[in-house]
Amino acid sequence: MADTTSFSALSKPSYSLKPNPQIPQKAPLFILPKTLQKPSLFPQKPCLSHNTHITLSSKNPISDLVSTNEKSPDDFSSYFDDDDDKPREECGVVGVYGDPEASRLCYLALHALQHRGQEGAGIVAVNENKVLQSVTGVGLVSEVFNESKLDQLPGDLAIGHVRYSTAGSSMLKNVQPFVAGYRFGSVGVAHNGNLVNYRKLRAALEDNGSIFNTSSDTEVVLHLIATSKARPFFMRIVDACEKLEGAYSMVFVTEDKLVAVRDPFGFRPLVMGRRSNGAVVFASETCALDLIEATYEREVYPGEVLVVDKDGVQSLCLMPHPEPKQCIFEHIYFSLPNSVVFGRSVYESRHVFGEILATEAPVDCDVVIAVPDSGVVAALGYAAKAGVPFQQGLIRSHYVGRTFIEPSQKIRDFGVKLKLSPVRGVLEGKRVVVVDDSIVRGTTSSKIVRLLKEAGAKEVHMRIASPPIIASCYYGVDTPSSEELISNRMSVEEIREFIGCDSLAFLPLDSLKKLLGDESPSFCYACFSGNYPVQPKEVKVKRVGDFMDDGLNGSLESIDGSWVQAPLNQEVHKVSEVGKLSSLQN
Numbered sequence: 001m002a003d004t005t006s007f008s009a010l011s012k013p014s015y016s017l018k019p020n021p022q023i024p025q026k027a028p029l030f031i032l033p034k035t036l037q038k039p040s041l042f043p044q045k046p047c048l049s050h051n052t053h054i055t056l057s058s059k060n061p062i063s064d065l066v067s068t069n070e071k072s073p074d075d076f077s078s079y080f081d082d083d084d085d086k087p088r089e090e091c092g093v094v095g096v097y098g099d100p101e102a103s104r105l106c107y108l109a110l111h112a113l114q115h116r117g118q119e120g121a122g123i124v125a126v127n128e129n130k131v132l133q134s135v136t137g138v139g140l141v142s143e144v145f146n147e148s149k150l151d152q153l154p155g156d157l158a159i160g161h162v163r164y165s166t167a168g169s170s171m172l173k174n175v176q177p178f179v180a181g182y183r184f185g186s187v188g189v190a191h192n193g194n195l196v197n198y199r200k201l202r203a204a205l206e207d208n209g210s211i212f213n214t215s216s217d218t219e220v221v222l223h224l225i226a227t228s229k230a231r232p233f234f235m236r237i238v239d240a241c242e243k244l245e246g247a248y249s250m251v252f253v254t255e256d257k258l259v260a261v262r263d264p265f266g267f268r269p270l271v272m273g274r275r276s277n278g279a280v281v282f283a284s285e286t287c288a289l290d291l292i293e294a295t296y297e298r299e300v301y302p303g304e305v306l307v308v309d310k311d312g313v314q315s316l317c318l319m320p321h322p323e324p325k326q327c328i329f330e331h332i333y334f335s336l337p338n339s340v341v342f343g344r345s346v347y348e349s350r351h352v353f354g355e356i357l358a359t360e361a362p363v364d365c366d367v368v369i370a371v372p373d374s375g376v377v378a379a380l381g382y383a384a385k386a387g388v389p390f391q392q393g394l395i396r397s398h399y400v401g402r403t404f405i406e407p408s409q410k411i412r413d414f415g416v417k418l419k420l421s422p423v424r425g426v427l428e429g430k431r432v433v434v435v436d437d438s439i440v441r442g443t444t445s446s447k448i449v450r451l452l453k454e455a456g457a458k459e460v461h462m463r464i465a466s467p468p469i470i471a472s473c474y475y476g477v478d479t480p481s482s483e484e485l486i487s488n489r490m491s492v493e494e495i496r497e498f499i500g501c502d503s504l505a506f507l508p509l510d511s512l513k514k515l516l517g518d519e520s521p522s523f524c525y526a527c528f529s530g531n532y533p534v535q536p537k538e539v540k541v542k543r544v545g546d547f548m549d550d551g552l553n554g555s556l557e558s559i560d561g562s563w564v565q566a567p568l569n570q571e572v573h574k575v576s577e578v579g580k581l582s583s584l585q586n
């Protein structure tokens, strides 16, 4: 057996760290990132006593948005994501300061982040009169924006958002960025993540008279900012964030400032870059920086608040925390392989995951194929390590719309066949290793195995480039309830039998941690272990539409209304077999 490749040996990105002098870089107010101290340079001066509420002014796009869709805002029937039996991407955010094409750059960056959310998109820009103007809509970025919509968003300061709903239903009014007017001005926000204490915060705010306009957890942030007595503005953000629990990478825009914030655990990614003209850019992934020719400078650190205005970039910290808990699933599935996330190349991570599978779960085979697109890099890693050719045994259609008309006569595995086509010439008579990134409910995997066998594969060996998912995520990733997760209900052998493959192996969690080396404790593995760094306390919002039986997902029967109950105590039930992640070969 070959040695396991060390994850910590992965090369770091070679991006320039030089700030552009055109926007001065202020000295950080606090040294980051080990133990973050609450800033004390900004004493919280009490404001005039008042019970502030967010006022929805006419320039507030929550009530005064420019709808770009002809269809009813509530009509999402054609927008249910019909993608595979996978966790859903969360959201993507972007912010640009100091570029006359700010909204157009946001638009392009949102295209690069489209994989993080396809349900809605929006941009808020600050015009020359310091008015925050917004365009939001349901659907893809290309469906929401056109030339004339972007013409409505002049200015050199803008934020943008692509949405997949992790809390709040999919109505148009929930499409971000949100904007609200309050006592001292206007503020817009775009949020990636999920707050675990949203209901408690909302109830407390409503008790004090706040009126909510959406069902999104992000709106509580605006209310907390508005009701904060702290000064100056960014201390209001700090004050608000201290009350939040859970995952949040957010960008805010005011009349003259762009602010980026990442929660103290750093669950979701957020990076900073600059364009050659000095414009500062924040984005969920570096792939967005690449598209708009911004140079990656660094991550926004967990617990950090970065404020950009005419005086430059200021860094300050929120609160102390033991250690970050960055989402390892960003490397497994969510982020694009050309991105650098949490300081590491996603491509290299996935390649190494495949290499480990080849080392720890080898099998005699003739060809290695991938479930496209997210399994491709891990399959390349497996093939390279095993010395077996990688070939395209499954072709993914990129032209299937998000709705389709079923034939009147039932075609077995219709949904999967629309998306994935087997290549008989690659598969016929072969012993095939097929690499996928994860298994959620197992329904799609069984259909894929059947497709491969029907196309002539002699043996099908499935290799999964993640550990078994046994627990639901509460930090901004939409996974089914724990009861629906196949790895929470079955042993590896039982899953293999259910899927119908000849052997099945997952990436062992211990190997994944070993790869991460010293950095291992700074990652979240809750969906593989059930050990939540921030204990979920509330119900998790779901849509029935998340589980429409479109041939790719499971049936609706197992969905309890549109809600999934969060664990009531610290105990998260796990199947005993989860610890046994050895490969099983027939």
Ligand code: SF4
Pocket (backbone or CB within 6 Å): 267, 326, 327, 328, 329, 330, 472, 473, 474, 475, 476, 477, 524, 525, 526, 527, 528
């Ligand atoms: S529970 Fe899983 S998906 Fe959610 S943040 Fe943690 S590692 Fe990521």
